[in-house]
Amino acid sequence: MINKTFSEELETLRKSNLLRQIKDRQASFASCASRVLISGTEYINFASNDYLGLSTNPSVIEAAKKAMDKYGFGSGSSRLLSGGTELNAKLEKIISEFKNTEAALVFNSGYTANISAIPAIAMQGDVIFSDELNHASIIDGCRLSKAKKVVYKHCDANHLFELLKKEDRNKKIVITDSVFSMDGDISPLKDIYELCSSLNSELQPPNSIFLYVDDAHGTGVLGNGYGALQHFKIKPEPWIIQMGTFSKALGSYGAFIAAGRNIIDWLINTARGLIYSTALPPCVIAASIEALQILQDKPELVKKLWQNRERLFNGIMDLGFDIMHSETPIIPIAVSDANASLKFSELLMSYKIYAPAIRPPTVKTPRIRFTVTASHTKEDIDKLLDAIAEARQDN
Numbered sequence: 375m376i377n378k379t380f381s382e383e384l385e386t387l388r389k390s391n392l393l394r395q396i397k398d399r400q401a402s403f404a405s406c407a408s409r410v411l412i413s414g415t416e417y418i419n420f421a422s423n424d425y426l427g428l429s430t431n432p433s434v435i436e437a438a439k440k441a442m443d444k445y446g447f448g449s450g451s452s453r454l455l456s457g458g459t460e461l462n463a464k465l466e467k468i469i470s471e472f473k474n475t476e477a478a479l480v481f482n483s484g485y486t487a488n489i490s491a492i493p494a495i496a497m498q499g500d501v502i503f504s505d506e507l508n509h510a511s512i513i514d515g516c517r518l519s520k521a522k523k524v525v526y527k528h529c530d531a532n533h534l535f536e537l538l539k540k541e542d543r544n545k546k547i548v549i550t551d552s553v554f555s556m557d558g559d560i561s562p563l564k565d566i567y568e569l570c571s572s573l574n575s576e577l578q579p580p581n582s583i584f585l586y587v588d589d590a591h592g593t594g595v596l597g598n599g600y601g602a603l604q605h606f607k608i609k610p611e612p613w614i615i616q617m618g619t620f621s622k623a624l625g626s627y628g629a630f631i632a633a634g635r636n637i638i639d640w641l642i643n644t645a646r647g648l649i650y651s652t653a654l655p656p657c658v659i660a661a662s663i664e665a666l667q668i669l670q671d672k673p674e675l676v677k678k679l680w681q682n683r684e685r686l687f688n689g690i691m692d693l694g695f696d697i698m699h700s701e702t703p704i705i706p707i708a709v710s711d712a713n714a715s716l717k718f719s720e721l722l723m724s725y726k727i728y729a730p731a732i733r734p735p736t737v738k739t740p741r742i743r744f745t746v747t748a749s750h751t752k753e754d755i756d757k758l759l760d761a762i763a764e765a766r767q768d769n
């Protein structure tokens with residue numbers, strides 16, 4: 375009987391073409407981040423956020439191995455007990471220099487950073503302003519916060535301004551993705567920055583406005599890899615909190631918050647995902663340190679990423695597809711319904727191309743989402759374009 379508990383719900387999902395299934399890969403290929411082996415077949419992977427191919431970079435792997443030999447594997451406890459190593463402090467120093475902030479703090483993942491830092495910063499009596507297409511981890515962080523929540527229209531700084539003027543609370547925290555992970559568009563951060571900056575100049579603490587930027591897809595991608603603030607030439611003000619991840623373009627795992635010293639100290643004392651969760655394995659921290667070094671030493675990687683992005687973007691545009699508002703290496707193609715998105719994805723698989731159907735509730739409009747990376751070759755991209763052209767003829 376117990377087995378029946380979820381069967382109807384699952385059946386409903388299946389009938390609506392919304393059932394999700396995990397496709398694990400059997401292998402990655404060392405030094406070839408763009409290929410995956412699934413059920414015995416090799417595919418060109420257009421479904422990875424490993425934008426610079428660093429997950430298979432030999433020196434990243436070597437750094438992790440060395441750290442494993444020196445510190446063991448698991449960290450053993452929370453950072454506040456004995457889970458941290460000198461590598462944590464080293465990585466945080468590198469991040470604060472990289473981001474030009476007073477301090478930084480490592481979190482176990484981007485998801486953990488958002489669900490921990492947002493409720494720690496936005497407290498009872500405060501109000502959060504959140505873009506309607508913000509990432510699920512931001513939405514969950516807002517749910518855990520005791521602050522009032524106000525949602526503004528996607529990328530609409532004017533709407534945000536109207537809403538900001540209406541609220542009269544202690545702290546106002548504007549939260550946005552820099553790059554929206556499902557549409558690949560970029561938040562109008564310069565407008566939002568200027569808005570917050572001018573309002574802040576009229577306010578007295580504690581009535582200040584904070585800007586919390588989730589730079590998960592901007593880190594290693596925008597601003598020559600330095601992130602969204604650099605892209606928009608925005609100064610890292612004391613009221614700006616930058617969250618970024620090591621899990622995407624840096625090919626490692628984990629996340630960081632870069633901000634002023636007081637904010638970081640406050641997080642060390644109140645962010646529950648930091649206090650009540652075991653610290654990352656030291657080898658993961660070592661890999662992140664090495665990946666950041668490579669990012670800074672090899673600007674050609676980010677250049678290659680954007681060249682590849684232009685090639686794919688122009689190719690898809692020439693084929694006349696609706697790519698929504700993509701401005702980044704994330705390029706979605708909108709399709710009519712969930713079933714069509716599944717069929718499209720299956721057809722691509724027959725061409726040895728792996729790109730997933732993204733369906734509700736993740737997004738409102740079903741789509742195929744391509745992520746192009748620096749490790750794709752021109753031939754890979756042209757193969758994808760040929761397959762997309764074929765898919766159109768089939769539909």
Ligand SMILES: *Cc1c(COP(=O)(O)O)cnc(C)c1O
Binds near residue numbers: 483484486488555628
């Ligand atoms: C991927 C992502 C996260 C979560 O990061 P993880 O390190 O994968 O947990 C948070 N925010 C955004 C915008 C993301 O795209």
